[in-house]
Amino acid sequence: MKHLIQQVFRSGKFVVGFAILMSILLIIIVYPLLIPDAPLAIIGQGTFFPPGIYVNTYDSLSSPVYTLNLKEAAARRIGSKLKNEDRLAMKEWLVAAGISETEIDHEDTPQLIALWEGNYDPKKSIPGMTNAKRNYFIRLNSSLSGLLSPDAAIIAAKDAQTGTLTQKGAVNQSDYVNISKVANVRVLPLGTDNFGRDMLTELVAATRVSLQIGLVAGIIATLIGLTLGLFAGYIGGFVDDVIMFITNLFTVIPGFVLLILISYSIGQEQRGAFTVATVIGFTSWVWTARAVRAQVVSLRNRDHVNLSKLSGHSIPHIIIHDILPYIASYVVMALILQISSGILAEAGLSVLGLGPKTTDVPTLGLMMNWARIYQADIQGRWWAYMPVLLSIALITFSMNLMNTGLDQIFNPALRE
Secondary structure (H helix, E strand, O other): OHHHHHHHOOOHHHHHHHHHHHHHHHHHHHHHHHOOOOOOOEOOOOOOOOOEEEEOHHHHHOOOEEEOOOOOHHHHHHHHHOOHHHHHHHHHHHHHOOOOHHHOOOOOHHHHHHHHHHHOOOOOOOOOOOHHHHHHHHHHHHHOOOOOOOOOEEEEEEOOOOOOEEEEEEEOOOEEEOHHHOOOEEEEOOOEOOOOEEHHHHHHHHHHHHHHHHHHHHHHHHHHHHHHHHHHHHHOHHHHHHHHHHHHHHHHOOHHHHHHHHHHHHOOOOOOHHHHHHHHHHOOOHHHHHHHHHHHHHHOOOHHHHHHHHOOOOHHHHHHHHHHHHHHHHHHHHHHHHHHHHHHHHHHHHHOOOOOOOOOOOOHHHHHHHHHHOOHHHHOOHHHOHHHHHHHHHHHHHHHHHHHHHHHHHOOOOOO
16 A cells, blocks of 8 residues: 555645645645635625735724825826726817817827816817716716825714814825724735635635535436446446436437436525535446446456455445455546546536525535626736636646556556
């Protein structure tokens, strides 16, 4: 056994795949211990918050203020509210409003804003302008208010007796706060999803659940395929014919179509993660059964098997003690592939809306489905789907790499 393990870990492909998979497992074990938030807890009132560090504005007002005179501060402030595409759009509107194009220099910020403030009228009708474009210019105009002003932002509060606003303080453009001094800060490395949930926390939980689904589905499919393949290959005759008839029947019917029909018939409320895994397992055993049968057929007339027959051992004893050990490595490889296939099958079902209950636990497939429904790809919200795709790709890649490494070790035709 020790020699076998050493031989396995000499395979570079297996080691790389194993390292990737163990890294993923370590993350999904350690992360919930560090951040024990509920994966489906809604923390943001809005959709698709971009990745970043979120500082509580209310707390920052009462934090110690530090004055920093940074050269590029004003340019960055203007650049954050007036991007190059905004400048070109302003120029387009001004030209359409009758301003000569030669008078407009979209790179000269003071001149561009002066022209805009002197000519922009939200009620003015521009030929060919859509409502969406008109609303865009209204929002842009609001964001430009006071952009070049050097004055401080006034903090005012309403007087309880008179109802008038009273100045309580001012925030200068050179005022800064130290983020470590702010009471409430939340880091969202992957932002939030369409429901305002922490994407990273959700992704870690979804990866764990998808791995569990793949493991359960893989074990069920491998056990069914192994049992049928062993009995069909060793006993032969009528038993072989019956088992192969059933196997061929499932082969003719596309497995994913059958999976869709069964999942749909179960109903949304009854489709828990374990139920989906069981359904996937019961529809994915076919190729394992055929492959195991082929292996057993080549072994059943070996000398050690014939000797066991002459000794009067029972069929289960012969299968377990004289045949199964010789195909154990193949069974392990089949299990790895079945787990990988189970994860992909769940993702496919969930994208079609036939995965586990959406209010129960997240899965990688459900996260893809939510991103698709709320058009994250169209809106450019990459953090809602790219990390999910990367997680699925890494898991399946690592398992297939491990399988390839084991195949090179145990397959004489591929052994170096």
